[in-house]
Amino acid sequence: MTADSTRPAPEAPAGQAPPPGREGEPILRLRGIGKNFGAVQALAGVDLDVPAGQVTALVGDNGAGKSTLIKTIAGIWEPDTGQIFWKGQPVRISSPKEATDLGIATVYQDLALCDNLDIVQNMYLGHEVRRGWLLDEAGMETGARRTLADLRVTTVRSIRQPVGSLSGGQRQAVAVAKAVRLQAGLVIMDEPTAALGVSQTALVLDLIRQLARRGVAVIVISHNLSDVFAVADRLAVLRLGRIVAAGPASEFDTQTAVDFITSGTSSRAAQAPAGGGTSGPEG
Amino acid sequence: MATQRRDAPGLGEAGVIAQPPGVARSGDDLTLAAAEADLLAAPELSGSLAEYARLWLKRVRGGESGMLPVLGGLVLLVVIFQVENSKFLSAGNLTNLLVQAAVFVLLGMAEVFVLLLGEIDLSVGYVAGIGGVIMGELTGYPLSLPWWVGILAGLAATTAIGLLQGTLVTRLHVPSFVVTLGGLLGWEGVMIWLVDRDGNATGGTIRITNDIIYDLVNGNLSPVAGWAALAVVVAAFAALAIMRDRRRRASGLAAPPAGLTIAKIIFVAVAGVALVTVCNLNRGVGLQPLSGIPWIVPIVLALLAGSTFLLGRTRFGRYVYAIGGNAEAARRAGINLSRVRIAAFALTGLLGGAAGIVYASQLGSISIDIPGGTYVLYAVAAAVIGGTSLFGGRGKMVHALLGGLVIAVIYNGMGLLGLGSAAQFMVTALVLVAAATVDALARRNRKTSRAA
Numbered sequence: 001m002t003a004d005s006t007r008p009a010p011e012a013p014a015g016q017a018p019p020p021g022r023e024g025e026p027i028l029r030l031r032g033i034g035k036n037f038g039a040v041q042a043l044a045g046v047d048l049d050v051p052a053g054q055v056t057a058l059v060g061d062n063g064a065g066k067s068t069l070i071k072t073i074a075g076i077w078e079p080d081t082g083q084i085f086w087k088g089q090p091v092r093i094s095s096p097k098e099a100t101d102l103g104i105a106t107v108y109q110d111l112a113l114c115d116n117l118d119i120v121q122n123m124y125l126g127h128e129v130r131r132g133w134l135l136d137e138a139g140m141e142t143g144a145r146r147t148l149a150d151l152r153v154t155t156v157r158s159i160r161q162p163v164g165s166l167s168g169g170q171r172q173a174v175a176v177a178k179a180v181r182l183q184a185g186l187v188i189m190d191e192p193t194a195a196l197g198v199s200q201t202a203l204v205l206d207l208i209r210q211l212a213r214r215g216v217a218v219i220v221i222s223h224n225l226s227d228v229f230a231v232a233d234r235l236a237v238l239r240l241g242r243i244v245a246a247g248p249a250s251e252f253d254t255q256t257a258v259d260f261i262t263s264g265t266s267s268r269a270a271q272a273p274a275g276g277g278t279s280g281p282e283g
Numbered sequence: 284m285a286t287q288r289r290d291a292p293g294l295g296e297a298g299v300i301a302q303p304p305g306v307a308r309s310g311d312d313l314t315l316a317a318a319e320a321d322l323l324a325a326p327e328l329s330g331s332l333a334e335y336a337r338l339w340l341k342r343v344r345g346g347e348s349g350m351l352p353v354l355g356g357l358v359l360l361v362v363i364f365q366v367e368n369s370k371f372l373s374a375g376n377l378t379n380l381l382v383q384a385a386v387f388v389l390l391g392m393a394e395v396f397v398l399l400l401g402e403i404d405l406s407v408g409y410v411a412g413i414g415g416v417i418m419g420e421l422t423g424y425p426l427s428l429p430w431w432v433g434i435l436a437g438l439a440a441t442t443a444i445g446l447l448q449g450t451l452v453t454r455l456h457v458p459s460f461v462v463t464l465g466g467l468l469g470w471e472g473v474m475i476w477l478v479d480r481d482g483n484a485t486g487g488t489i490r491i492t493n494d495i496i497y498d499l500v501n502g503n504l505s506p507v508a509g510w511a512a513l514a515v516v517v518a519a520f521a522a523l524a525i526m527r528d529r530r531r532r533a534s535g536l537a538a539p540p541a542g543l544t545i546a547k548i549i550f551v552a553v554a555g556v557a558l559v560t561v562c563n564l565n566r567g568v569g570l571q572p573l574s575g576i577p578w579i580v581p582i583v584l585a586l587l588a589g590s591t592f593l594l595g596r597t598r599f600g601r602y603v604y605a606i607g608g609n610a611e612a613a614r615r616a617g618i619n620l621s622r623v624r625i626a627a628f629a630l631t632g633l634l635g636g637a638a639g640i641v642y643a644s645q646l647g648s649i650s651i652d653i654p655g656g657t658y659v660l661y662a663v664a665a666a667v668i669g670g671t672s673l674f675g676g677r678g679k680m681v682h683a684l685l686g687g688l689v690i691a692v693i694y695n696g697m698g699l700l701g702l703g704s705a706a707q708f709m710v711t712a713l714v715l716v717a718a719a720t721v722d723a724l725a726r727r728n729r730k731t732s733r734a735a
Binding site for chain 2: 096097100110112113114115116117121125126127128130133134135138139141142145
């Protein structure tokens with residue numbers, strides 16, 4: 001596990017031109033997803049492919065439809081039009097539980113942790129392991145330790161401390177570990193670094209990379225473009241309920257991303273993909 | 284979190300899992316390395332008894348004082364009363380104190396279930412009254428049903444009341460404060476109505492004629508039986524503690540050092556021996572010898588152990604804490620909030636009913652003059668004095684035991700000093716506010732230390 005740590009993993013066929021989804025079957029595929037709230041059209045036919053083992057960053061301005069889109073995937077509400085394909089199969093996701101059962105875990109901004117419970121208790125909440133009628137504390141602690149070790153979360157003093165005593169980054173890590181423990185194939189993270197300081201942000205970004213390395217598909221929503229470029233393999237720009245640009249992160253840079261977010265087009269980007277991805281990878 | 288130790292003795296015992304690998308990306312190497320060095324784990328449990336003591340001290344200073352304040356307050360009260368009246372620590376008075384504490388402890392335990400959810404039950408005093416009245420009517424003249432029928436019927440009725448109130452709170456979203464405030468009024472009415480129906484109740488009082496029920500509180504175990512019971516309890520406690528440690532070690536997890544476990548077992552044994560010794564002293568007045576542990580002591584301890592087990596070792600208990608901590612997180616985890624909440628209210632009714640039966644047994648009668656309103660406040664006070672939070676998620680059953688003992692000590696000590704209920708109410712109020720203040724200060728301390 002040391003060799004892969006020196007380079008971004010997994011190997012993405014860099015410089016491939018769109019259309020997306022060339023690198024094997026995407027675990028999640030959205031086709032023509034539309035959602036209206038009354039007269040307001042929140043999503044207007046979204047097409048998106050989310051490949052396993054990669055971090056897909058969903059960016060866009062406020063009101064672009066990012067939250068609506070992930071809530072559609074997470075089963076909070078159903079789309080009005082369009083089709084969701086999960087592992088190649090068309091699925092209807094009509095409740096959060098159905099999403100969880102499929103293997104779609106969402107880490108919301110508020111993390112949904114119980115501050116008064118410890119890390120192990122939070123990670124197993126709702127899925128406790130029991131021996132007979134009693135909770136199998138030793139078994140759960142072992143499992144929690146293994147998951148955290150897999151994710152290389154090494155910064156917690158004891159996994160028996162209440163989550164309320166953890167830092168923001170550590171709480172984020174616990175929320176992610178909870179999703180991983182449920183064998184999620186797709187983890188959606190809503191603004192994972194929004195409330196964090198510099199060092200905590202670095203920890204969380206590293207955690208996201210660990211997730212992808214384990215073969216999990218990750219969707220990250222973020223306003224912070226430097227975080228996005230630090231972590232994402234792919235970028236999808238949402239504007240006014242439509243995907244206006246999507247592709248390997250290396251084909252974007254901050255300026256083109258901002259262009260797409262604000263105006264939906266980019267004069268620079270129009271040339272860049274045509275040139276076969278000549279724009280250098282943005283760190 | 285920024286002030287963690289960087290030297291890490293006994294790495295690998297707990298907490299620390301693996302050395303973090305190099306950083307994958309360019310860009311953040313520096314910050315990430317700094318973050319990891321700063322937060323590099325130090326194990327919480329490194330094995331030695333001294334290490335445990337140090338960590339415990341650190342936690343106390345960090346605001347997690349746990350039960351220390353209430354234990355300190357209890358000792359302080361005992362010392363004050365003993366100085367003022369040397370009879371306070373006599374065998375007769377101590378045994379009496381335990382008996383007096385029983386109702387407060389049971390009511391406090393009942394209240395803990397709903398307090399942990401962030402709810403409250405203001406009706407539990409009169410619900411207790413209904414339990415006592417139903418038990419008294421069924422076992423008294425003319426029905427004279429067996430003692431266990433009376434107890435089961437009383438408990439069933441109060442549990443049903445808890446279910447009803449819990450359903451109103453959960454399904455109809457009426458605040459528990461309002462539902463149970465209605466209960467505080469309504470169940471007193473129902474209780475009076477029940478007693479009025481009973482032609483054999485004189486002056487609103489039903490006498491307890493069943494000897495077994497009377498002896499629940501007023502009867503004693505024989506001295507030998509007391510020692511035998513203690514031996515069983517200590518052996519069971521020791522076996523459970525040792526088995527748990529062994530299982531954790533077998534799973535490769537950190538277990539407390541053997542010294543700590545042995546110390547705990549010795550502590551329980553010593554406390555038990557002290558209790559049994561005091562209760563087995565002859566406390567008879569005049570020629571009539573009287574000794575032995577009152578039955579109510581093991582009964583309350585068994586209910587305490589059962590409730591503690593339910594909260595700490597079962598999924599139901601875990602969900603109660605989760606809902607009290609963050610109901611939305613519990614809901615998203617797929618927990619059926621309504622079921623857990625209704626069950627908690629039902630358990631409050633169950634333990635409240637037990638308190639009412641004990642109350643009737645203690646007095647040898649149950650009357651419509653039961654101070655249900657005062658008792659419900661004592662119930663909340665017992666839980667809060669012990670350290671249970673009113674906002675949910677924090678608290679233990681043992682808090683009700685300690686808080687109930689504090690209230691009983693004040694009640695008993697004030698009586699010994701010949702001070703009336705005026706002084707007793709005021710002192711209880713001071714203790715309650717002091718307990719809440721200590722908790723609030725400790726929490727503020729914890730918040731600031733976390734923010735730093």
